[in-house]
Amino acid sequence: KEVVHFFDTDSTNNEAKKLAADGAVEGTIVVSEAQNSGRGRLSRGFFSPASKGIWLSVILRPSFAPQHASKCTLVTAVAVTKAIEKFTGIRCGIKWPNDIFYEGKKLVGILTEMNAEMDAVNYIVIGIGINVNIAQAEFPEELQRIATSLQAISGNAIERKELLSQVLVELESAYLEILKNGFLHILNEWKTYSITLGQAVNVIGIDQTFSGIAKDIDEDGALLVETENGVERVLAGDVSIRP
Numbered sequence: 001k002e003v004v005h006f007f008d009t010d011s012t013n014n015e016a017k018k019l020a021a022d023g024a025v026e027g028t029i030v031v032s033e034a035q036n037s038g039r040g041r042l043s044r045g046f047f048s049p050a051s052k053g054i055w056l057s058v059i060l061r062p063s064f065a066p067q068h069a070s071k072c073t074l075v076t077a078v079a080v081t082k083a084i085e086k087f088t089g090i091r092c093g094i095k096w097p098n099d100i101f102y103e104g105k106k107l108v109g110i111l112t113e114m115n116a117e118m119d120a121v122n123y124i125v126i127g128i129g130i131n132v133n134i135a136q137a138e139f140p141e142e143l144q145r146i147a148t149s150l151q152a153i154s155g156n157a158i159e160r161k162e163l164l165s166q167v168l169v170e171l172e173s174a175y176l177e178i179l180k181n182g183f184l185h186i187l188n189e190w191k192t193y194s195i196t197l198g199q200a201v202n203v204i205g206i207d208q209t210f211s212g213i214a215k216d217i218d219e220d221g222a223l224l225v226e227t228e229n230g231v232e233r234v235l236a237g238d239v240s241i242r243p
């Protein structure tokens with residue numbers, strides 16, 4: 001397996017997609033010290049300053065059907081949360097589908113992109129951004145109150161390389177588990193880390209906006225929200241927890 005390292009790039013997900021299109025093998029990873037156009041979900045940017053985080057993309061070529069790909073995002077969130085807990089002792093929570101939070105602030109973002117033809121996955125790129133050694137004051141104004149880092153939480157600088165290897169160990173074991181036994185076990189683990197379930201939420205979907213109580217996730221990883229008009233199933237979109 002190959003590790004591709006950059007000092008600067010636009011986005012490790014973009015680099016990984018190019019490598020995957022050129023035939024890179026499953027398990028190839030791309031890391032960069034900095035990203036000058038890091039991307040988040042829903043066309044947002046992602047703050048990725050030099051040498052202060054883990055900006056990582058992983059190429060997978062699973063044999064399962066494309067509709068299972070969105071669950072890889074939940075699986076990744078569980079793996080990264082576990083790696084952080086093992087390596088630093090900090091227990092974070094997961095906001096559906098895949099943001100990792102600590103005390104109301106975002107610590108990790110995950111962006112999964114897929115290329116599929118017909119009924120087969122060609123490749124999946126899982127992009128993971130972990131805020132590691134960013135001092136609270138270094139976040140841009142608009143992120144000050146909504147983002148945090150492991151250093152800001154623990155007061156200590158964290159060894160990025162070792163955390164990265166712990167993340168890769170957890171990812172590999174989670175991936176092998178879903179290939180062997182399916183998603184059920186890890187979806188159940190996801191529930192134990194969830195900060196969304198049981199909460200009042202606002203959902204901004206693709207063509208509708210509504211509020212309700214987040215009740216559960218189903219076997220596809222979709223969020224089930226109880227509303228005045230019955231249970232809505234949310235597969236994509238922006239879910240905010242109401243204060």
Ligand code: BTN
Binds near residue numbers: 014046
């Ligand atoms: C989100 O918070 O909406 C997802 C953020 C994902 C950020 C990671 S950093 C590595 C990879 N490259 C990108 O451009 N984005 C992902």
